[in-house]
Amino acid sequence: MSELTTGSFSIDDLENVQITINNIVGAIEKEAESSDVEMGPTVKPGVSSLRDWDHNVLDRYNAVYTPMCDQCCYCTFGPCDLSGNKEGACGIDLAGHNAREFMLRVITGAAAHSGHGRHLLHHLIGLYGKDHPLDVGATNIIAPNVQLVTGVQPKTLGDLDDVLSYVEEQITQLLAAVHMGQEGAAIDFESKALHGGMIDHVGMEISDIAQISCLEFPKADEEPPLADIGMGCIDSSKPTLIVIGHNVAAITDIIDYMDEKGLNETMELGGLCCTALDMTRYKAEDRTAPQAKIVGTLAKELKTIRSGIPDVIVVDEQCIRADVLEEASRLMIPVITTNDKVMYGLKDRSNDDIEDIIEDLTTGKEKGALMFDYEKLGELAPRLTIMMSEIRKQKGIKALPEEGDLKAIADTCVHCGACEVACPDSLPISEAFTRLSEGDLTKFEWIHDKCIACGRCEYACPKDIDVVDVIEKCSQSLISEEVGKVRAGRGPISDPEIREEGVNLVLGTTPGIVALVGCSNYPDGTKDLYTIADEMLRRNYIVVVSGCSAMDLGMYKNEDGLTLYEQYPSRFRSGGLMNTGSCVSNSHITGAVIKVAAIFAQKNISGNYEEIADYTLNRVGAVGVAWGAYSQKAASIGTGCNRLGVPVILGPHGSKYRRALISKPYEEDKWNVFDARDGSEMKIPAAPDYLLTTAETVEEMMPMLAKSCIRPSDNNMGRMIKLTHYIELTQKYLGVMPDDWHKFVRTETDLPLAKREDLLKILEAEHGWEIDWKRKKILSGPAMKSDVSAQPTNLKRLCKEA
Amino acid sequence: MVDVIKNTQMHCTYGCKTSKAVQPNVAGKMISKAKRPLLIVGSQVLKDEELLKRTIEIAKKADLPVAATGHSISGMVDSGVNAKYINVHSLATYLCDPNWKGLDGEGQYDTVIMLGHIKYYVNQVLSGLKSFSNLKTISIERFYIQNATMSFGNITPEVHVEALDELIENL
Numbered sequence: 006m007s008e009l010t011t012g013s014f015s016i017d018d019l020e021n022v023q024i025t026i027n028n029i030v031g032a033i034e035k036e037a038e039s040s041d042v043e044m045g046p047t048v049k050p051g052v053s054s055l056r057d058w059d060h061n062v063l064d065r066y067n068a069v070y071t072p073m074c075d076q077c078c079y080c081t082f083g084p085c086d087l088s089g090n091k092e093g094a095c096g097i098d099l100a101g102h103n104a105r106e107f108m109l110r111v112i113t114g115a116a117a118h119s120g121h122g123r124h125l126l127h128h129l130i131g132l133y134g135k136d137h138p139l140d141v142g143a144t145n146i147i148a149p150n151v152q153l154v155t156g157v158q159p160k161t162l163g164d165l166d167d168v169l170s171y172v173e174e175q176i177t178q179l180l181a182a183v184h185m186g187q188e189g190a191a192i193d194f195e196s197k198a199l200h201g202g203m204i205d206h207v208g209m210e211i212s213d214i215a216q217i218s219c220l221e222f223p224k225a226d227e228e229p230p231l232a233d234i235g236m237g238c239i240d241s242s243k244p245t246l247i248v249i250g251h252n253v254a255a256i257t258d259i260i261d262y263m264d265e266k267g268l269n270e271t272m273e274l275g276g277l278c279c280t281a282l283d284m285t286r287y288k289a290e291d292r293t294a295p296q297a298k299i300v301g302t303l304a305k306e307l308k309t310i311r312s313g314i315p316d317v318i319v320v321d322e323q324c325i326r327a328d329v330l331e332e333a334s335r336l337m338i339p340v341i342t343t344n345d346k347v348m349y350g351l352k353d354r355s356n357d358d359i360e361d362i363i364e365d366l367t368t369g370k371e372k373g374a375l376m377f378d379y380e381k382l383g384e385l386a387p388r389l390t391i392m393m394s395e396i397r398k399q400k401g402i403k404a405l406p407e408e409g410d411l412k413a414i415a416d417t418c419v420h421c422g423a424c425e426v427a428c429p430d431s432l433p434i435s436e437a438f439t440r441l442s443e444g445d446l447t448k449f450e451w452i453h454d455k456c457i458a459c460g461r462c463e464y465a466c467p468k469d470i471d472v473v474d475v476i477e478k479c480s481q482s483l484i485s486e487e488v489g490k491v492r493a494g495r496g497p498i499s500d501p502e503i504r505e506e507g508v509n510l511v512l513g514t515t516p517g518i519v520a521l522v523g524c525s526n527y528p529d530g531t532k533d534l535y536t537i538a539d540e541m542l543r544r545n546y547i548v549v550v551s552g553c554s555a556m557d558l559g560m561y562k563n564e565d566g567l568t569l570y571e572q573y574p575s576r577f578r579s580g581g582l583m584n585t586g587s588c589v590s591n592s593h594i595t596g597a598v599i600k601v602a603a604i605f606a607q608k609n610i611s612g613n614y615e616e617i618a619d620y621t622l623n624r625v626g627a628v629g630v631a632w633g634a635y636s637q638k639a640a641s642i643g644t645g646c647n648r649l650g651v652p653v654i655l656g657p658h659g660s661k662y663r664r665a666l667i668s669k670p671y672e673e674d675k676w677n678v679f680d681a682r683d684g685s686e687m688k689i690p691a692a693p694d695y696l697l698t699t700a701e702t703v704e705e706m707m708p709m710l711a712k713s714c715i716r717p718s719d720n721n722m723g724r725m726i727k728l729t730h731y732i733e734l735t736q737k738y739l740g741v742m743p744d745d746w747h748k749f750v751r752t753e754t755d756l757p758l759a760k761r762e763d764l765l766k767i768l769e770a771e772h773g774w775e776i777d778w779k780r781k782k783i784l785s786g787p788a789m790k791s792d793v794s795a796q797p798t799n800l801k802r803l804c805k806e807a
Numbered sequence: 808m809v810d811v812i813k814n815t816q817m818h819c820t821y822g823c824k825t826s827k828a829v830q831p832n833v834a835g836k837m838i839s840k841a842k843r844p845l846l847i848v849g850s851q852v853l854k855d856e857e858l859l860k861r862t863i864e865i866a867k868k869a870d871l872p873v874a875a876t877g878h879s880i881s882g883m884v885d886s887g888v889n890a891k892y893i894n895v896h897s898l899a900t901y902l903c904d905p906n907w908k909g910l911d912g913e914g915q916y917d918t919v920i921m922l923g924h925i926k927y928y929v930n931q932v933l934s935g936l937k938s939f940s941n942l943k944t945i946s947i948e949r950f951y952i953q954n955a956t957m958s959f960g961n962i963t964p965e966v967h968v969e970a971l972d973e974l975i976e977n978l
């Protein structure tokens with residue numbers, strides 16, 4: 006029996022009997038064992054398999070807790086007062102409790118992605134069968150995260166099914182550890198959180214490669230088509246269907262139906278959040294511009310509904326507001342839910358006749374419907390949209406306040422300031438109302454870009470002013486111009502690209518990879534993202550984006566009216582800007598890092614997690630930025646990057662994740678690695694000096710980005726380039742020299758060429774280094790040796806002498 | 808005398824321990840009495856000239872070393888204050904470590920004064936200090952900051968400037 010794998014076979018002697026084997030426990034392990042691929046020591050690691058590596062890393066990058074609440078309310082012993090790091094009735098202290106909560110946040114995010122993956126995979130296997138081959142473009146490593154963690158090299162949808170079972174098992178084991186009265190050590194909760202983050206990237210990868218393989222998405226495409234984006238790109242005179250969420254499974258049927266019936270010119274199909282991005286990838290392999298439009302991010306959800314423009318809303322899962330139904334029904338917009346994670350209390354109409362459902366929704370008898378039959382949905386949603394458009398027009402549905410009413414509304418404001426206390430970004434609403442009373446709309450226009458449309462101001466207002474509506478009404482002309490371009494998600498990075506660029510990355514001559522990911526809880530509006538990408542692209546960093554960040558980046562244009570997507574190539578090279586795709590496409594970013602080790606450095610990656618994470622931390626100058634991170638998913642994505650050795654910077658809102666990983670550069674003994682050639686110890690610079698931290702402003706982050714790309718293995722040219730950017734960015738954005746630049750200098754050739762002489766003078770005068778001025782050589786001073794052929798590692802077992 | 812302790816409404820609560828509302832004159836005297844104080848200045852001071860002016864005045868009059876977080880240092884270059892850039896999240900981490908030698912190598916601080924920070928960010932950063940250090944933290948922001956040891960209440964920008972003037976008088 007153990008020889009059998011998935012498939013079917015007939016038994017000769019018995020007629021008409023066919024036995025179908027769907028899954029054999031251990032089949033995949035067998036297959037891994039029998040393949041001639043070399044396996045690393047941690048194939049399908051359990052919760053504790055990588056614990057030593059984690060403890061090693063956490064010894065340098067300490068968990069820093071900033072609890073949101075100093076109580077614990079987990080069980081009936083409590084609530085317990087844990088302030089001052091006291092212990093609760095069960096014995097857990099505040100640090101442990103916070104670590105536990107952080108881990109829970111991470112696995113919630115991982116569950117969101119892999120739950121999405123499971124749903125999608127079921128759906129796609131139903132349509133295409135288990136043997137449907139995986140095809141993600143020009144690569145021999147179809148699934149780098151899957152292979153790295155599990156040793157499996159999946160070839161079909163069915164192979165993904167098996168890996169996903171492993172993912173689900175790990176998430177269950179981690180969740181079990183949250184139960185009170187067991188794990189007590191904060192550091193082990195941290196290790197579990199890292200495990201969850203790693204597992205998340207496997208789950209994300211499964212989701213994305215399944216949909217890329219089946220739905221004609223771009224496959225490692227260097228020139229994916231451009232899609233329209235912005236609240237202004239919807240022609241609101243047409244019937245408008247808006248979809249919200251992350252799981253495009255159901256929406257493809259709508260797109261197909263619209264194509265079939267020639268409805269693409271009759272009505273508008275727009276999306277919010279990642280489903281929108283994935284709609285523009287659907288059937289984009291042929292590079293024709295997508296019909297579907299991207300309205301924007303989560304921050305535009307409430308605004309889009311309140312605008313009254315949608316005639317029907319379809320939601321799937323994840324980043325969708327819990328009040329969509331309530332908000333939409335006020336404006337007679339029917340809502341259709343399509344996923345069992347989000348049902349809004351609606352009746353399941355999956356088995357009902359379409360005409361009956363249409364009758365109930367058009368008459369307003371029901372506010373919405375739950376629909377699991379996607380073929381039916383494909384027809385229902387467009388037809389309903391066209392009908393509702395007419396009905397809503399006839400009824401004269403009024404959405405935002407009239408312009409003439411704005412002054413009267415402004416005059417009801419008593420300037421109590423409650424809204425500003427409630428507003429997550431303390432936006433100056435009271436002042437904007439004062440100006441509005443005088444007929445000046447500009448302050449509200451200014452607020453529009455910064456407002457994330459959470460609606461908290463409205464709940465706080467004692468005068469019941471619909472502040473969000475006022476912001477939107479005042480910004481109508483601005484909103485109509487909100488039109489941009491974004492590249493449809495290209496999917497993974499191809500092997501030829503990695504082969505070409507790997508050497509530059511590892512030696513440091515390409516200064517680094519900056520990955521801009523995450524959601525829309527930005528501290529100071531969306532333009533920050535553009536500012537970061539623009540600056541780093543000009544400096545030849547590789548910029549990779551995904552999800553809501555990829556969308557918002559496309560909203561800004563240069564003097565010639567071009568977005569960054571139109572200015573920079575979508576190639577994995579110095580000065581390239583790539584949109585990998587939706588949230589689950591973040592796995593291609595870690596995937597690219599893994600491929601650098603596999604393809605460029607010829608490392609075995611199968612089940613070899615530690616070694617690859619070690620390689621990344623010491624050699625690949627990559628840094629993640631989640632400037633507007635808001636959800637648990639961002640916590641899991643970032644944590645997965647961390648375990649792989651990629652540091653991540655969050656915007657100030659990211660402090661609300663309540664946990665960071667920050668080192669102490671002054672702890673000198675922590676900044677050593679081994680040289681794999683002989684096991685000797687090497688001093689290394691304190692960069693990156695965090696694995697997860699927050700920055701207050703974009704200006705502060707710019708030099709942090711440059712410093713975070715410095716790695717022990719940089720050669721002299723690479724170190725010089727990286728130091729040049731670090732010094733220049735510090736001077737440009739902070740107005741001073743960085744006070745630690747000299748700590749990264751190993752030899753005179755590490756110094757930026759244009760400033761070499763001046764910097765040598767400073768080294769001599771301020772730091773007491775000895776300089777041979779005739780030869781412009783450093784004689785003594787640096788804490789580190791310069792030896793570019795050294796092989797830095799944190800793993801003693803990889804050393805020759807060990 | 809300006810009264811800054813009336814409104815201590817919070818946008819969300821951080822649990823059991825809340826900061827004591829403090830008047831400017833008292834805060835001023837406490838800062839003067841601190842043995843090893845540190846003024847931590849955030850990027851928001853750059854958004855308001857009056858605020859930046861007062862910040863520099865406080866640092867000078869009380870002879871306070873300044874930890875300039877965010878990009879606030881760019882407003883203090885050539886102002887004559889003893890300011891150093893540092894990331895506030897890192898700073899708070901070091902402030903919980905008794906072995907840290909401070910920005911000047913002279914040792915750990917006993918009192919920190921917060922001014923010019925993003926409200927939610929500083930509250931978050933201070934929650935670490937509240938739970939994992941013995942430091943005295945005085946917030947002289949224009950919002951009630953629950954996680955400080957002492958804080959002004961929620962006040963308008965105008966009252967804030969008045970309050971800072973009064974604090975300066977009492978240094």
Ligand code: SF4
Nearest residue numbers: 077080083085093095
């Ligand atoms: S889990 Fe522990 S700390 Fe939390 S409420 Fe129960 S006893 Fe208290």
Ligand code: SF4
Nearest residue numbers: 428456457459460462
């Ligand atoms: S809706 Fe906008 S203005 Fe209102 S509280 Fe949220 S972010 Fe602030």
Ligand code: SF4
Nearest residue numbers: 418419421422424466
């Ligand atoms: S809460 Fe309402 S009344 Fe008070 S300032 Fe804000 S908008 Fe005006």
